[in-house]
Amino acid sequence: MFERNKNKQTAVPPEPQRSRQDTPPASMAPQAGPSPATHRSIAMIGPSIEIKGTVTGDEDLVIEGKVEGTVELGAHELTVGESGKVNADITARTVRIDGEVAGDIRGNEKVVISKSGNVRGNIIAPRMTLEDGAIFKGSIDMDPGDVPAKVSLAPKAAAVSGPDTAPEFDLKSG
Amino acid sequence: MSEQQSSQLLPGLFEAVTEGQRIDVLHLGPVLPETVEYFSGIRCRLHINDLFAELPLAFQPGDALTVQQHICELLAFPGEVRFDLCLFWDLFNYLDQDGVVALMDCLRPHLAPAARAHAFGVHNTRSPQRDCRFGIVSDSRLVLRPRAARLPGYAPHSQAKLKQCLDGFDVQRSVLMADSRLELLLKARC
Numbered sequence: 001m002f003e004r005n006k007n008k009q010t011a012v013p014p015e016p017q018r019s020r021q022d023t024p025p026a027s028m029a030p031q032a033g034p035s036p037a038t039h040r041s042i043a044m045i046g047p048s049i050e051i052k053g054t055v056t057g058d059e060d061l062v063i064e065g066k067v068e069g070t071v072e073l074g075a076h077e078l079t080v081g082e083s084g085k086v087n088a089d090i091t092a093r094t095v096r097i098d099g100e101v102a103g104d105i106r107g108n109e110k111v112v113i114s115k116s117g118n119v120r121g122n123i124i125a126p127r128m129t130l131e132d133g134a135i136f137k138g139s140i141d142m143d144p145g146d147v148p149a150k151v152s153l154a155p156k157a158a159a160v161s162g163p164d165t166a167p168e169f170d171l172k173s174g
Numbered sequence: 175m176s177e178q179q180s181s182q183l184l185p186g187l188f189e190a191v192t193e194g195q196r197i198d199v200l201h202l203g204p205v206l207p208e209t210v211e212y213f214s215g216i217r218c219r220l221h222i223n224d225l226f227a228e229l230p231l232a233f234q235p236g237d238a239l240t241v242q243q244h245i246c247e248l249l250a251f252p253g254e255v256r257f258d259l260c261l262f263w264d265l266f267n268y269l270d271q272d273g274v275v276a277l278m279d280c281l282r283p284h285l286a287p288a289a290r291a292h293a294f295g296v297h298n299t300r301s302p303q304r305d306c307r308f309g310i311v312s313d314s315r316l317v318l319r320p321r322a323a324r325l326p327g328y329a330p331h332s333q334a335k336l337k338q339c340l341d342g343f344d345v346q347r348s349v350l351m352a353d354s355r356l357e358l359l360l361k362a363r364c
Binding site for chain 1: 205206207210213214216217218219220221222223224227319
């Protein structure tokens, strides 16, 4: 049996759904706070905006519109809102998906698919949270790092036959 | 509302995995948070494809694709992937004979030599339908959550027929459960 990798951070409990009420309806409008120390800048692609191409940035981004191409936010956070539809490969520090994404996702820190999220693609992230109700088709690479995980075999369970044991399927059919 | 169920055969799923091995896990059902959390502690790539969302997977007159073509199109495994563990759970009870055979035909080239699988069948084909989603919470426990709506196409196979359809796997062990359900541990034929 596995000795689960204790050194690695495992999936975290679902985060509470964040309210979008405090997000102004402006599109691509940086929301600068009074002080960088207290507020991080967050840009937003509004529900009526469609972008084809590469989206890059040095601030957090919320997508409520449509994006097709590539999204690269490096060390920042991307949120695909409930009305967001993204057909693109995504790279960001943290990726939260409340809407629809078709494409591969690399979360350098964490990827969260909320209960309203719908994702088709492959995910690479050291931490992954999937809320109940989320729709996902693809693969999740749980251990992208090079550090070997601590995996070892447990003693064989008594209920399970060894490899040399004849197959058991001896119950009568109904 | 969910319940947990102990499993006698689940531990056997991991027996062939060697220390330090990075594994590919195939889960052909709806993924639950518990499953993601469980496998996040293991060096693996978890492949998720919910075939239940495509039910009924049976050929109808007028269909452009055969069941085999349809299932292969739905699965579309990357050419290089070899699965070490497969989680079928209730899937075989919702596929007809052609569907199970088609699934095996698509999967067989992508099985690692020592691949193992976990599934549920029935001891008695009159065993009642159980509309659940399954997840793994520990090496020997599953979580079961009821589905919002009843799934179409429930037609479980007799043990003999299921064994015949599972070309690519041998049934290594089976355990009789409540409601005439069977827990199955499968091993890939080398």
